[in-house]
Amino acid sequence: MIYPKHKRAWMLFFDIYNRFKMKFNFFQHRIIYDEMSFMHSHKSYLVVCNHTSWWDGFWVLRLNKLVFKKQFHVAMLESELRKNKFLSCIGAFSVPEAVSELRSFFQLGKSILDNKENMLLFFPQGEFASLYDQDIHFKNGVWQLLNQSQENVEVVFVGNFIDYYSYQKPTLSSYVELYKRSFSGLVDLQHAYQIFYDACLTHQINNKET
Numbered sequence: 001m002i003y004p005k006h007k008r009a010w011m012l013f014f015d016i017y018n019r020f021k022m023k024f025n026f027f028q029h030r031i032i033y034d035e036m037s038f039m040h041s042h043k044s045y046l047v048v049c050n051h052t053s054w055w056d057g058f059w060v061l062r063l064n065k066l067v068f069k070k071q072f073h074v075a076m077l078e079s080e081l082r083k084n085k086f087l088s089c090i091g092a093f094s095v096p097e098a099v100s101e102l103r104s105f106f107q108l109g110k111s112i113l114d115n116k117e118n119m120l121l122f123f124p125q126g127e128f129a130s131l132y133d134q135d136i137h138f139k140n141g142v143w144q145l146l147n148q149s150q151e152n153v154e155v156v157f158v159g160n161f162i163d164y165y166s167y168q169k170p171t172l173s174s175y176v177e178l179y180k181r182s183f184s185g186l187v188d189l190q191h192a193y194q195i196f197y198d199a200c201l202t203h204q205i206n207n208k209e210t
Helices: 008-025 035-039 056-068 078-083 085-090 099-113 141-147 186-206
Strands: 028-032 044-049 071-077 092-095 118-122 153-163 171-179
Touching: 008 056, 008 085, 028 056, 035 056, 044 056, 044 099, 044 141, 056 071, 056 118, 056 153, 056 171, 071 078, 071 085, 071 099, 078 085, 078 092, 085 092, 092 099, 099 118, 099 141, 118 141, 141 186, 153 186, 171 186
Parallel strands: 028 171, 044 118, 044 153, 071 092, 071 118
Antiparallel strands: 153 171
């Protein structure tokens, strides 16, 4: 299992690198959220996001800089993190392939979420899905993470969408919503995210920019 390290130099580098990559590759980044809800939040964040591309982690890293303002953590497949171990220096840690290491993984997740200064990005689908797949299916890991720390954590739903409209570069729209309620189980959590995602998609379709 690969653990997060948070090296200051790497975090500074990635902040600059990420800003450059976003500016170079996207026409604009629209963030749709309620600023006041985050101003009065005093718990850690479990950030639940749709997983459609290599970009997803970088987009949420940018959201953390602009909106969440917490210590960044992200759970990645161990096979992918081994290819890019330097990502552990900005808070990435591995979802272990060995069943024997799962207990350590969830213990680490709990220690992260029990600290109000932290945020943890988790992709509940467990794999990439097409941006055009509107049915979101969660695997059980996200509920296990949330359930063990629910009284200390607030869930943040993120939905990312891309449209080109009349521009050469795409516009990235990030919808962000903070939930200050408890969830009763995986089905409840998945259902709430699906409602959120469907509302974001409707807004995206009906609020075109040309």
